[in-house]
Amino acid sequence: MRTERWAGVALLVAIAACGAGEPPGRVLTVGRNPPPEIVDACDLASRRCSRCHPLERLLLAHVSAPGSWVMYVDRMRHQPESGITEPEGRTIVRCLVFHSFGPEGLSSLGEGSP
Amino acid sequence: MKRLAWLGAAALAATAAAGADELQRNFAGSIQADYMAVPTEDVARKIAFDGATIELSMKLAIDFGPNTSANVKVCYACHGFEVGMAFFDIRVADQLNFRVGRFSPSFGEFPLRHDPANHRTSDKPLPYDMGRMLRYQEWNEGVLPAPWVDNGLEISGTQYFRKLTQLDYAVYAIMGPKANAGALDFDFVQSHTPYYLDNNSRPTVGGRLAFTLGLGESSTASLGASGMYGTYDPDNKLHFLIGGADLVLRLETVFLRAEYLIRRTQFDLGASPQTTFRYGPGPDGKYDDYFVKDGFYTELEFPAGNFDFVARWDGLRRKGNVPISSPLRSESIVLRYTGALTYRVWQALRIKLSGEFYDFSDFPDEAVIHLGLAGPF
Numbered sequence: 001m002r003t004e005r006w007a008g009v010a011l012l013v014a015i016a017a018c019g020a021g022e023p024p025g026r027v028l029t030v031g032r033n034p035p036p037e038i039v040d041a042c043d044l045a046s047r048r049c050s051r052c053h054p055l056e057r058l059l060l061a062h063v064s065a066p067g068s069w070v071m072y073v074d075r076m077r078h079q080p081e082s083g084i085t086e087p088e089g090r091t092i093v094r095c096l097v098f099h100s101f102g103p104e105g106l107s108s109l110g111e112g113s114p
Numbered sequence: 115m116k117r118l119a120w121l122g123a124a125a126l127a128a129t130a131a132a133g134a135d136e137l138q139r140n141f142a143g144s145i146q147a148d149y150m151a152v153p154t155e156d157v158a159r160k161i162a163f164d165g166a167t168i169e170l171s172m173k174l175a176i177d178f179g180p181n182t183s184a185n186v187k188v189c190y191a192c193h194g195f196e197v198g199m200a201f202f203d204i205r206v207a208d209q210l211n212f213r214v215g216r217f218s219p220s221f222g223e224f225p226l227r228h229d230p231a232n233h234r235t236s237d238k239p240l241p242y243d244m245g246r247m248l249r250y251q252e253w254n255e256g257v258l259p260a261p262w263v264d265n266g267l268e269i270s271g272t273q274y275f276r277k278l279t280q281l282d283y284a285v286y287a288i289m290g291p292k293a294n295a296g297a298l299d300f301d302f303v304q305s306h307t308p309y310y311l312d313n314n315s316r317p318t319v320g321g322r323l324a325f326t327l328g329l330g331e332s333s334t335a336s337l338g339a340s341g342m343y344g345t346y347d348p349d350n351k352l353h354f355l356i357g358g359a360d361l362v363l364r365l366e367t368v369f370l371r372a373e374y375l376i377r378r379t380q381f382d383l384g385a386s387p388q389t390t391f392r393y394g395p396g397p398d399g400k401y402d403d404y405f406v407k408d409g410f411y412t413e414l415e416f417p418a419g420n421f422d423f424v425a426r427w428d429g430l431r432r433k434g435n436v437p438i439s440s441p442l443r444s445e446s447i448v449l450r451y452t453g454a455l456t457y458r459v460w461q462a463l464r465i466k467l468s469g470e471f472y473d474f475s476d477f478p479d480e481a482v483i484h485l486g487l488a489g490p491f
Contacts, residue, residue, distance in 0.1 A: 047332040051364070053232040056462030057490045061140060068138045071177035078205050078272075080220050081282045081324055083334070085274045086208065 027055055028099045041095035048084045066097045066105040143172040146230035148486030162248045167192060169230050181205045198263050209271035218261045219268055220284035220322040221340040222373055223360040228261045234415055235454045236466050236484035240428040241375040241409030248472050248480050252441055253430060254299050257375040257409045258356055264288035278328025290318025290344040297347050298381040298437060318344030336362040352380045368416040376408035391435045393444055405434025426452040447475040463489035
């Protein structure tokens with residue numbers, strides 16, 4: 001019985017190991033060749049947003065303009081216990097704008113904006 | 115209170131000044147199609163809503179500007195179409211947010227991720243069960259079915275400290291649960307069906323306080339406490355009090371969650387309790403006019419590639435007198451053991467598979483298998 005229990009634990013560890021090593025924010029940048037700043041921003045987005053919902057929900061958001069992400073993230077930031085501070089919200093916006101609109105989207109946000 | 119009203123008015127004025135060109139509309143939704151089999155029963159419909167169920171939600175979020183938004187959400191599930199959200203959010207600061215309309219008041223941790231596309235098991239933990247547990251009629255569902263949707267006002271906010279450490283609060287006044295005069299427990303059907311009106315002219319009040327401690331870059335430990343108090347009958351004679359405590363430990367992508375809910379519900383003894391209730395009076399010759407229902411769940415959730423695994427242990431207990439017709443006793447318990455996995459088929463579309471074992475104190479033990487498909491759009 002004890003052997004079976006340890007075998008179960010070993011199986012779970014092995015399965016977990018199969019999923020290790022992939023940067024958590026990669027789902028938001030795949031195929032985009034992001035600069036290091038955006039990689040970090042998307043890692044932050046993956047850590048914060050996945051508290052309440054799967055990260056992939058971000059891929060399905062219907063956002064028509066880079067500036068829309070600002071209000072979108074701000075609304076999410078104010079959900080109860082979101083854990084997203086205002087500076088972090090600005091960083092997450094940069095990840096999502098890059099994901100949706102590429103480098104051109106980021107430049108359209110302008111200097112000093114999120 | 116006047117100052118709060120002025121702050122809210124100022125935020126609205128600022129939003130109006132932002133101009134109509136900032137209006138943004140976002141549509142989102144989710145679907146879960148689930149099949150629940152009870153291999154230990156020939157005809158499980160007698161004790162459960164088994165078979166296929168669909169849970170659909172469609173939400174429209176409108177950002178009027180940086181400080182104000184509206185959310186409207188329509189849900190379709192076992193009850194048919196219902197309005198799950200219809201509220202305005204007015205954000206004055208991180209520490210002060212007003213939510214007015216129809217919403218789920220802040221209570222506990224699970225309701226934050228009650229959407230089937232946001233949690234990994236097919237069903238909800240027993241304290242939050244809304245009719246998918248076995249023997250839901252005998253138990254009258256969980257302690258506080260989720261999502262609890264109600265009309266009212268909530269004031270909430272967050273104070274951030276150093277990285278990832280924060281204190282969240284929420285206080286609210288809502289219509290509250292309902293039942294007829296002379297009730298013995300909440301009537302959950304009446305509580306979510308028309309008329310969407312307060313049945314007793316008294317608000318139910320509640321609140322929540324949660325502290326999150328940052329542990330490194332992406333690990334946190336959160337401790338929360340919630341409470342709700344009011345009357346639920348039309349005559350304001352029957353009081354209830356619900357308390358809750360929750361602990362969430364997040365280590366990178368691994369979650370360990372534990373919650374405990376307890377509800378003390380007063381009931382109407384009527385003119386002749388000896389003909390209504392199974393058990394007689396206590397040593398003092400008096401009948402208790404309340405029962406206590408509590409429940410817990412603890413679960414471990416961890417991802418592995420396209421898989422997510424969940425191990426959950428949850429339970430319910432009811433202590434107190436019961437109607438003569440009830441199969442429950444003065445103290446009844448159900449414990450449930452769940453093993454679940456999800457597989458991400460595409461983006462956030464997931465296959466959900468889980469097995470559950472029910473250990474009842476008053477009924478034969480049962481097994482359940484869930485197979486479902488869930489995802490947002």
